[in-house]
Amino acid sequence: MKKYYDKALVEEYLANSSCEAFLRDLRDSLFVIRYERGEFVTSPMNHTELLQIVVEGTLRIYYIRDDGSSYSLANGQKDYLVGEMALFQKEPGSVYAQACDDLICLAFSIRENREKMLASCRFLQLVIASLTRKMEAITRLDAAPATLKQRVLVYMQYKCENGELKGVEQAAFRLNCSARQLQRILNQYETEGIVTKQGKGNYRMNRPLPEQTE
Template sequence: MEYIRDQQRLEQYLRQEKILCLFETENLDFRLVRYQKGELLTSPFKPLPDFLFLVQGKIKIYGLREDGSSFSISQGGDHCMLGDMEFVQRNFSMFYSEAMEEVLCVSLPIEKNRAALERDCTFLNYLLQCVAEKVLMSALVSHAAQPIEERVLTYLREVRPDHTLYGINAGVMQFHCSRRQLQRVVKKLCEEGLLEKTGKGKYKLT
């Protein structure tokens, strides 16, 4: 992890990603940080001291089973925040978060701002959404025996606020299936009128 001292760039990301709109609290100490490809942002053994708002690059969030095999929780892109579980459980993280490429994040120290943020209703509402999404994704993983079609529909109805699937490759990680299986399911759901294609690789629940 590397802190980037570039106030102009930081302010650009705060405006561009509308991060300040997530808070009622003013004058928070935001910073800009960089992670290299393959670097862990969080793990159960690496307490996360800051909230991290992903502003550039992609990460993957996953867990490990007792036998050492991994299971994907999500593939984070725009508007992804880390630190929600640590804020609630005080430095506890259930999952690993790994940079899939060079990643830039806006960071905010957790403990330094805890007292103010615990009274910030706008932020707490956003925090609740983030925690709920991770819990729902974890539940989907535990029901991996369900047909892929059901997992896709549940994910788009219950997890994604905009009810949109962003790309087949990301979906393969979400639903633990092959690319061909997911393409077949998406095509079927489109033909049935349950999904509509809204752009290249983008499918929205109707």
């Protein structure tokens, strides 16, 4: 990720965005962020309190439930908003936004511009339209449930610090399965070299999962 504060560059991207009219009251706070393919734009572990608008490229938005199951929410392209929920809530959720290719966004700090954002009717219209589209996408969502074996790895990668599961019984409760079922799966993954046993009830992933796909 790289940030650019050159005003000419900001104006160039802003002029090519359909969001320009809505951002008129905030243009002095805008800067440009470039992401490489695979980089996280937002995640629960990296809560930056930035509002970002896609100007080039595509990102993938997906959600990780507490039981390790996951589903894709949307693919964000030009003029897609990321981070607007941080305007209303400070605690990060379990939603991940990840660059599918080289991605360029216009961005500004929510914390530094909160009062200005809430006072701008134009900007709030943009936020309401964005949230409405996202709610419609969620209500149409029909994701196939993952198997318990799949959910175990997703849970380890996204819900365990450094991909390390500590405590089989506690993890089994979160995964809605028995400790015996979970132990059997962990033993299989250990045999396959996917996880390494660090100690009693303690397992670490040896490699991350592949990128999410549709």
